Structures are given as C-alpha cells and as structure tokens.
Amino acid sequence: MAKRLPAVKSRERALAPDEFQEVRAAARKIFRSAHLRIQANTAHLHQWRAGGFEPQSRDWLVGEALNTLARTGYVPHILRKNGAKRTIRKYVTALGGDSAQWTWMRLFLSRTEAYALSVLLVMEFGLNATVVSNMRTPRTTSDSGSGEFPTYRMELEKPRRGAGRYFESRNVTDSGADAPGRLITQALEATSHARSFVTAADASLDLLLVWRNSQPGPRNLSPVTPFSIGLTKNAADCWLNETGLTGAPLRRTRKTVNALHRREPGQNSQETHDSVYVLPEPQVQEASVPIIAEGAESALAHAQQVVLRAQLVVSAEAGGQETPTVDCSDYENSPFSAPGMGCSASFLMCTACPNARIHPQHHPRLAYLHRSISSLRSVLGDEIWVDEWGSAFMRLEDLKVRLGDAVWTDAVARVSSDDKDVVSRLLEGKYDL
Structure with a gap:
C-alpha cells in the first residue's frame, strides 16, 4: 500500500x-x-x-x-x-x-x-x-x-x-x-x-x-x-x-x-495492469472502499492481538489489582466484557488490555512465561501452537523488544520459584473460571 x-x-x-x-x-x-x-x-x-x-x-x-x-x-x-x-x-x-x-x-x-x-x-x-x-x-x-x-x-x-x-x-x-x-x-x-x-x-x-x-x-x-x-x-x-x-x-x-x-x-505487465487499468478506474475505487476498510479492520484486530497494549510503568500504582501476569487498573470496565460486569478474559489476555500495568516486579514472571510458551511449540506442533498460544507469545515478544536485551536478561536471571509456580498454574488453566 x-x-x-x-x-x-x-x-x-x-x-x-x-x-x-x-x-x-x-x-x-x-x-x-x-x-x-x-x-x-x-x-x-x-x-x-x-x-x-x-x-x-x-x-x-x-x-x-x-x-x-x-x-x-x-x-x-x-x-x-x-x-x-x-x-x-x-x-x-x-x-x-x-x-x-x-x-x-x-x-x-x-x-x-x-x-x-x-x-x-x-x-x-x-x-x-x-x-x-x-x-x-x-x-x-x-x-x-x-x-x-x-x-x-x-x-x-x-x-x-x-x-x-x-x-x-x-x-x-x-x-x-x-x-x-x-x-x-x-x-x-x-x-x-x-x-x-x-x-x-x-x-x-x-x-x-x-x-x-x-x-x-x-x-x-x-x-x-x-x-x-x-x-x-x-x-x-x-x-x-x-x-x-x-x-x-x-x-x-x-x-x-x-x-x-x-x-x-x-x-x-502486472504493474501496467494496476497503474493504468485498475487504480485510475472510479468503479474499482468505489468497490475497493469496503474491501480496504475490512482489511484495515482485520489488520487492526490482528495488531490488537499480537502487539502489547499493556502500559509499562516504573512501579505499582495505587488501587491496582494484581493478577497472575500484571496489575489491573480497572477490573470493572474491561474491553473484553460488558461495562461494569468485570473482566472475564483469560489472564493471558492481560498483555492485550490497555487497563493492564506492567512494572519491574512483573518482568521475571513474564520472561518465564515467554520461555514456557516457546517450549510448548515442539510439543504441540506449529499449527496448534499458533492457534492456541501464538498471539500471547507475540505480545511477550513485543514486551521483550520494548524492555531491551539488558532488562530482559536480568529478568530471566531473577525468576523465582513462585514465578514458576504461577506460570505453571496459568498454563494448566487453573486460574480460569
């Protein structure tokens, strides 16, 4: 485009x-x-x-x-x-x-x-x-x-x-x-x-x-x-x-x-076809509007799934509620549920939520979650892994890039037994309602 x-x-x-x-x-x-x-x-x-x-x-x-x-x-x-x-x-x-x-x-x-x-x-x-x-x-x-x-x-x-x-x-x-x-x-x-x-x-x-x-x-x-x-x-x-x-x-x-x-x-040639026959034609332009809009909406939806939407903060905020992955600043008004009904999404979706807050104490647990999801790929096969875990993994990849190699390496080194236990329970679905 x-x-x-x-x-x-x-x-x-x-x-x-x-x-x-x-x-x-x-x-x-x-x-x-x-x-x-x-x-x-x-x-x-x-x-x-x-x-x-x-x-x-x-x-x-x-x-x-x-x-x-x-x-x-x-x-x-x-x-x-x-x-x-x-x-x-x-x-x-x-x-x-x-x-x-x-x-x-x-x-x-x-x-x-x-x-x-x-x-x-x-x-x-x-x-x-x-x-x-x-x-x-x-x-x-x-x-x-x-x-x-x-x-x-x-x-x-x-x-x-x-x-x-x-x-x-x-x-x-x-x-x-x-x-x-x-x-x-x-x-x-x-x-x-x-x-x-x-x-x-x-x-x-x-x-x-x-x-x-x-x-x-x-x-x-x-x-x-x-x-x-x-x-x-x-x-x-x-x-x-x-x-x-x-x-x-x-x-x-x-x-x-x-x-x-x-x-x-x-x-x-394809270039002549596109530039001379297709793009200048008003009927093509008119017919393309809903197609382009649908493509843009699809791209946005995909980006919302694979791009980190949680906010990075330097410390825990007052009033935030801790979850197995991040802190939540507005549990009652989730983008994944009706307003005022409380969030019903999986805790793996917290990284896709603008209400989420990630501070340094979360880094080790999320780094371990990233490594654990990656290890599932060899067990499940690409098609099943991408369908079930791909979006969550991509958001953690985005987090890794934003934090930088030095911070990420330090987070991996600080993974505790509690972090491992929480991630294990999360992957096994024991936090799901």
Missing part, C-alpha cells in the same frame, strides 16, 4: 454494468443473426453440391448462386458498360432480391458484423483491438483428441509489449454453450467462406477477422478484392450508427473486462 505510483490520466472509463450489458447484448444479437444466416446458407450450399435439389428449381438456383458467391465473392452477374455489376434476373428472383442481405451477406460477414464479433472476442478474452484485428486463424490443437470438445490454439501478437514478448498463445476449449471456445467455433464458421477465398489467393493472409466489403474498390484494405481483413477506422462508426449506442466500445470494453471482470492482466 505504501508503493508510490505515478498519476495516470486515463482517457476513458470502464463501462458501467448496464452499459456493459447493453453493448454485449447488441454484439450478441448482431453476430448471432449473422452466424445463423451463414450457417443456414452453408448447409444449403453443401446440399446443392451433393445434388440434393432438382435442377433449375428455386432451391437449385439459390445453391448455384451460393456456389458462385463462394468461388468469386459475387453472385452470378453481368457487367454493364460502366463497369457496374448487375445480378442476373433469374437469380434475383430466386434469392429474393439483389441487395446485400439477399446476395453476398448469405455467406460473408459485413463490416458491422465483423465489429460485433471483435467486441465479443474482447469481452471473452480481454484482448485489445489491434490484437483482435491481426489475430491468425485459431487451429485445433493436436492434443484435442477425438472427443466432441475441440481445443483451439489462439496465436496472439502484440508488438507494444517489447522485443522478445510479441507473441503469446492461449488454448481454449469448446465444451459447451458457455465455454470460451464456443465463440471461436462460431467465429470460424461465420468467416469460413471469406477466409477460404482470401487464403486461396494469398496463403499469408490466414487471419480470422475477414469480412466482405460492401463497396470494394481501389481503397479496399485487403489485397484480395472484395474482402477486407481486420478492423477499419470507420468500423466503430458503422457499429454505432447501426446499434444507436454512444462511444467507441473496444477500448472501454477491454478496460471493463480486465479491471472489473477478469481482474488480471490482459497482455500487460
């Missing part, structure tokens, strides 16, 4: 719980719809390739259009003189229209849908936008076995971590609907056709986040038209326009996940 940390001016705060749920719900809705759409059309394409439809029927024409779409990125079309593409009429009729939702979106993600997938990846794994954008296609690991639960290896790259620490791999398993690996399975299915097209043209572009650009052209970010790879600068704007949400979510989402949900570094 005493460590000094530089002040960090955080550019964004974590999402509030209702904002986080709103963003997650929007991302799930968009990506789930896209995944189901592509999944259904993929099944239709496989059935067409297997000869499952009557030639020239509507389903057959849809299958043929999907086959052309998977091979070329476009449904069957003709080129006009101005270079524009016009979908052939019979396929327009079979598909239900010639807009994106009826044509290329049957097999490919849109920009907004790819962004929704990236939001879900950030929420699930605490990655930043650059890492998600450049993520290579996860592969099923060789040790996944032949069972029904595939395990994927995610290969992650983050250059800002510094030389020698760019790369990281994580293994995630798809063991059910709520497993982290289920999102990877769905992402692979939703991007399968786009990735196959791109890698067929350039095997080095084996990346996960591939989507169909609605307006491919010379400004297309991917060398393989009509597809784009990763996150574009305007992807967040498209997302916001479609969802009606406010604020670009990826940076804030990552901070929310790592600081409030995962509560561990996400491709950062």
Whole structure:
C-alpha cells in the first residue's frame, strides 16, 4: 500500500454494468443473426453440391448462386458498360432480391458484423483491438483428441509489449454453450467462406477477422478484392450508427473486462495492469472502499492481538489489582466484557488490555512465561501452537523488544520459584473460571 505510483490520466472509463450489458447484448444479437444466416446458407450450399435439389428449381438456383458467391465473392452477374455489376434476373428472383442481405451477406460477414464479433472476442478474452484485428486463424490443437470438445490454439501478437514478448498463445476449449471456445467455433464458421477465398489467393493472409466489403474498390484494405481483413477506422462508426449506442466500445470494453471482470492482466505487465487499468478506474475505487476498510479492520484486530497494549510503568500504582501476569487498573470496565460486569478474559489476555500495568516486579514472571510458551511449540506442533498460544507469545515478544536485551536478561536471571509456580498454574488453566 505504501508503493508510490505515478498519476495516470486515463482517457476513458470502464463501462458501467448496464452499459456493459447493453453493448454485449447488441454484439450478441448482431453476430448471432449473422452466424445463423451463414450457417443456414452453408448447409444449403453443401446440399446443392451433393445434388440434393432438382435442377433449375428455386432451391437449385439459390445453391448455384451460393456456389458462385463462394468461388468469386459475387453472385452470378453481368457487367454493364460502366463497369457496374448487375445480378442476373433469374437469380434475383430466386434469392429474393439483389441487395446485400439477399446476395453476398448469405455467406460473408459485413463490416458491422465483423465489429460485433471483435467486441465479443474482447469481452471473452480481454484482448485489445489491434490484437483482435491481426489475430491468425485459431487451429485445433493436436492434443484435442477425438472427443466432441475441440481445443483451439489462439496465436496472439502484440508488438507494444517489447522485443522478445510479441507473441503469446492461449488454448481454449469448446465444451459447451458457455465455454470460451464456443465463440471461436462460431467465429470460424461465420468467416469460413471469406477466409477460404482470401487464403486461396494469398496463403499469408490466414487471419480470422475477414469480412466482405460492401463497396470494394481501389481503397479496399485487403489485397484480395472484395474482402477486407481486420478492423477499419470507420468500423466503430458503422457499429454505432447501426446499434444507436454512444462511444467507441473496444477500448472501454477491454478496460471493463480486465479491471472489473477478469481482474488480471490482459497482455500487460502486472504493474501496467494496476497503474493504468485498475487504480485510475472510479468503479474499482468505489468497490475497493469496503474491501480496504475490512482489511484495515482485520489488520487492526490482528495488531490488537499480537502487539502489547499493556502500559509499562516504573512501579505499582495505587488501587491496582494484581493478577497472575500484571496489575489491573480497572477490573470493572474491561474491553473484553460488558461495562461494569468485570473482566472475564483469560489472564493471558492481560498483555492485550490497555487497563493492564506492567512494572519491574512483573518482568521475571513474564520472561518465564515467554520461555514456557516457546517450549510448548515442539510439543504441540506449529499449527496448534499458533492457534492456541501464538498471539500471547507475540505480545511477550513485543514486551521483550520494548524492555531491551539488558532488562530482559536480568529478568530471566531473577525468576523465582513462585514465578514458576504461577506460570505453571496459568498454563494448566487453573486460574480460569
């Protein structure tokens, strides 16, 4: 707690719980719809390739259009003189229209849908936008076995971590609907056709986040038209326009996940995680108040148990009542009992009481008590000894330090037979009521 940390001016705060749920719900809705759409059309394409439809029927024409779409990125079309593409009429009729939702979106993600997938990846794994954008296609690991639960290896790259620490791999398993690996399975299915097209043209572009650009052209970010790879600068704007949400979510989402949900570094050092993500976050600060208070109270209670609270005096005080260990200045008002009821605590607790007074005549007896408790350790074992005698011993250790070696050595030398008898009876519990 005493460590000094530089002040960090955080550019964004974590999402509030209702904002986080709103963003997650929007991302799930968009990506789930896209995944189901592509999944259904993929099944239709496989059935067409297997000869499952009557030639020239509507389903057959849809299958043929999907086959052309998977091979070329476009449904069957003709080129006009101005270079524009016009979908052939019979396929327009079979598909239900010639807009994106009826044509290329049957097999490919849109920009907004790819962004929704990236939001879900950030929420699930605490990655930043650059890492998600450049993520290579996860592969099923060789040790996944032949069972029904595939395990994927995610290969992650983050250059800002510094030389020698760019790369990281994580293994995630798809063991059910709520497993982290289920999102990877769905992402692979939703991007399968786009990735196959791109890698067929350039095997080095084996990346996960591939989507169909609605307006491919010379400004297309991917060398393989009509597809784009990763996150574009305007992807967040498209997302916001479609969802009606406010604020670009990826940076804030990552901070929310790592600081409030995962509560561990996400491709950062522990120091960066603490100083940049956790400490400046108001939600963390607010949530930490009762935790810090509980810790402080626990530390105080522990200190009260192991630190000497009795007062050291030079001689016996008038009105003090002698006990087997110390003198008591206020027996009727003990911190260990209700006021006016008298003290009911063990005499071993006298050293933890502010009403207690220790003068030089007590030193030999307390020094002998210290040695006697120490000798019990070898008999009882550490765990039992600490539980039963540890606090009393620590208070006597504190007394030893306060008195100093010379006084303590003299006290040990002055131990009498009466002191030994009193300590023996005390340890045997003969003074307990």
